[in-house]
Amino acid sequence: MTLTLAEPLTVYLTPEAHQYAGQFAAEQATPEKGKQVYLNTLAVVAVQTYLKWINIQTAIDQSDCWSPSSRAIFNVADLVLPNIGKLECRPVLPGEKEFYLPPEVTENRIGYLAVQFEEDLNEVQLLGFVSGRKIEQFQESISVSEIDSLDTLIDEIDWYQKFVNLRQWFGGIFQTEWQPSELLPVTNMRSLRKATSDSELPSISCGKIINLGGGATQQATILVVKVTAKFEEEDEIDICVRLYPANEIPYLPAGLKVQILDESGNFGMEAEAREADDWIQLEFGCQPQEQFTVEMNLGEQVIRENFVV
Structure with a gap:
């Protein structure tokens, strides 16, 4: 009740x-x-x-x-x-x-x-x-x-x-299913460690498992989001979105796309996995209270994750 x-x-x-x-x-x-x-x-x-x-x-x-x-x-x-x-x-x-x-x-x-x-x-x-x-x-x-x-x-x-609040990550508050990047079953862990540690500014990285495809073709993919605080620029936050294969699968499925939508639903940047890509990424900046959506699609399947800064 x-x-x-x-x-x-x-x-x-x-x-x-x-x-x-x-x-x-x-x-x-x-x-x-x-x-x-x-x-x-x-x-x-x-x-x-x-x-x-x-x-x-x-x-x-x-x-x-x-x-x-x-x-x-x-x-x-x-x-x-x-x-x-x-x-x-x-x-x-x-x-x-x-x-x-x-x-x-x-x-x-x-x-x-x-x-x-x-x-x-x-x-x-x-x-x-x-x-x-x-x-x-x-x-x-x-x-x-x-x-x-x-x-x-x-x-x-x-x-x-309905939203993953990225600013709360700096306060140690994480939403269900999101884990610190070092605990994720990423195949290319060396690449992940370099990507998530390569910053002189305060940053934090978390990820979750995304299941793409269906039946025998289903493949676990890891969505990793890294947020970096740029305090010298009025609290603007840098966002890095990466997709990795999981569970010792060497490459992402060819044709997997990741796109960024603004809070009005308009599409912005996009990346697409080619043959033998073991990760793809998008980088952009956000202001406080700004909302965006990460859309991942493979074939006819579309998965969206909503974020707010």
Whole structure:
């Protein structure tokens, strides 16, 4: 069963939630930091409770706010949604008309959920949600009047489930079926290692198995995507898409094509495997929030993978 709400939602805080909050707060160096951690913890647990009601999986133990070292250093109230990303649960104190965005939470967040506290800490109200795609990188706060209803959180989760978020790879968040390149059964592993390590800038490479063809002619092919951050160019990211044969098959099937489509569905660059090609690739750059699709086709079979930067 799923549930969406257009109005603020009241969530009652259990003694267990306060136990965690008190334990984490007691670890802090100052009373001010302890209060911050206490409220952040309650906000995260409240949002986790709501997401359980609507059958959305969470992994609170993988969140930075659940890490003693991270919560001691940073002002974080994040909740990991596996294969989707991090949701930031920001406390709104009594009388406040906006909530603060610490610099450490302005990147790698699918969005921000406002959690309203009153003097009585036995319950909170979930006021609404703001998509991270709407937030400027250095925006310091969000007005409560600007937030959308909780319905938009469901829409945002649905959107993220359709796309592989490449920027999240730098934060260690990977979608189902995507593996680090060194774990893939690539035939030409030497070529793969050279391609994925040949960069002086921060980069990360992951891949997944794509089954092309059918019946006795089916062949496992590896799609590898390497992302390289070019911080000196306003966060532009270089993308390298490669296809490799798998499972000790020496070559890609002749005629295999890989194409790049923009977010409007228009075709851009293309590469095609010839006889005795053991890999093919395409390279291009993307701006933050840009979407693209990798289309692979062999004969009449077409497979598409959607990405967002």
